[in-house]
Amino acid sequence: MITKDQIVRWLEKTAAVLQANKTYLTDLDSAIGDADHGTNMDRGFKKVMEKLPTVFDNDIGNILKTTGMTLISSVGGASGPLYGTFFMRSGMAIAAKEELSDEDLFTLLQAGVEGILQRGRPNLEDKTMYDAWAPALEAMQGALSTGMGTVEVLETAVAAAEQGMKNTIPLQARKGRASYLGERSIGHQDPGATSSYLMLNALLETVKE
């Protein structure tokens, strides 16, 4: 079971983790992109932190939708609409809930990833954030069917996301700015897959607390 309070702390932890990894993400992005991923994500989640107190009394769906709208209007780049859509869709999927079962949590993440798919139209192994999310969702669904507890389910998902993130290193990018580098994009970890992993890991750490 995940409470509303935990969802709020997840967002706070995500903001803190993205701030701590701002330079790391930007460095990854300067290798194959345009050196702004860390700065953009940090700016976006700082705005989310400003907005959070105003929606704290709302349900989880509303909190996530507000997070999405805030990211859409503050991040820019490709990650703004992608992460923005992720949170908007995840909020809509569990509308009006004050707490979430493990299945709800899966529904939330799955709807968010569907949003990323519709907006960005990535395929697996295009070297994008989807390469972290797709294996994470698959692993999570498998773990749920075996009856594991929330922490174990998320641990399984995070491990798969981490592996998916690392698997982007040898891939040649086929989406986004990195795709223009052709073979030169090989050998670098995708910044979007990395921030997605960090976000999911922040959820696990929140639930573990």
Added chain:
Amino acid sequence: MKKLINDVDNVVREQLEGMALAHPDAIKVNYDPYFVVRADAPVEGKVAIISGGGSGHEPMHGGFVGMGMLDGACPGEVFTSPTPDQMYECAKAVDSGAGVLFLVKNYTGDVLNFETAAELAYADGIKVQSILVDDDAAVKDSLYTAGRRGVGATVIVEKIVGAAAEAGYNLGQCADLARKVNMYGRSIGIALTSCTVPAAGKPTFDLGDGEFEFGIGIHGEPGRQRLPMKSVDEITAMMAAAVLDDEAYSRTVREWDNEEGTWFDKELTDEPFKSGDSVIAFVNSMGGTPVSELYAVYRKLAAECEARGVKIARNLIGPYITSLEMQGCSITLVKTDDEILKFWDAPVNTLGLRWGA
């Protein structure tokens, strides 16, 4: 990093404030969210043309706001696309009821943010169409990349479509003309140095003294190939060949159907340049290369065009679509016809481009 800035977080805002102070007669600047509109917007009965993208390419796009070109420009952070609320609010500010045309450079971030903005504007009852500019011949295939980037041809499309809107073209006609000019245009860029995004604090890539980067975009990203430095004639010959000898290019673009309120895919194929074509030749500085060197590039480019039987009907030489302080240049050729030449020659009165007015 050594730059004329105060706080890296306020770079875009302070530069916009300066622009507003310098040109109150020509433009109005909105700060929450950021957009620049012509001082007389909305212009009654005229289709409004909006473009936007990351900052750092000045004078594009804010410098092209004015009579005969853009009605509005939406600047993002440096090299970061603007957000949908900017395009949406800008559209509301410039729409006279005749509709709004978005001119979008094909970069994933710009595309996704403008798509979201088009949906918002449509939901608000604004007639909107959106045309992609994707002219960068450095990108060979559209299947395994995000497709050709929008680079130099953006300036030419904005000028020509801006003039057509001024002359009374309706929204559909403006969109068709924008698509045509884009399909007639091709570009290639090179860098002699990298550039430094203020928020990053260090150069985006390292380029040795004896090297240059071939096939760059406009966001300080590395190009396709790193080569030993050569003479201006050798580099220009390579660039000219990349544009003039480029084969047909096919891709699928997503356009907005304003009747149905949905996106649809459109297959487009550009034809290669051929002997007998007449072109607008645009030699552009990436910011750090002096105009004098651009003329050395133009000298060789003219010879390369002549050798292929391609006639330069008009030219544009200078820094118009830049990448901060990067040394380097780009070449854009746009095939012309009577319609395109008429609107190219039509008066334009913006901070960055001005003639006949």
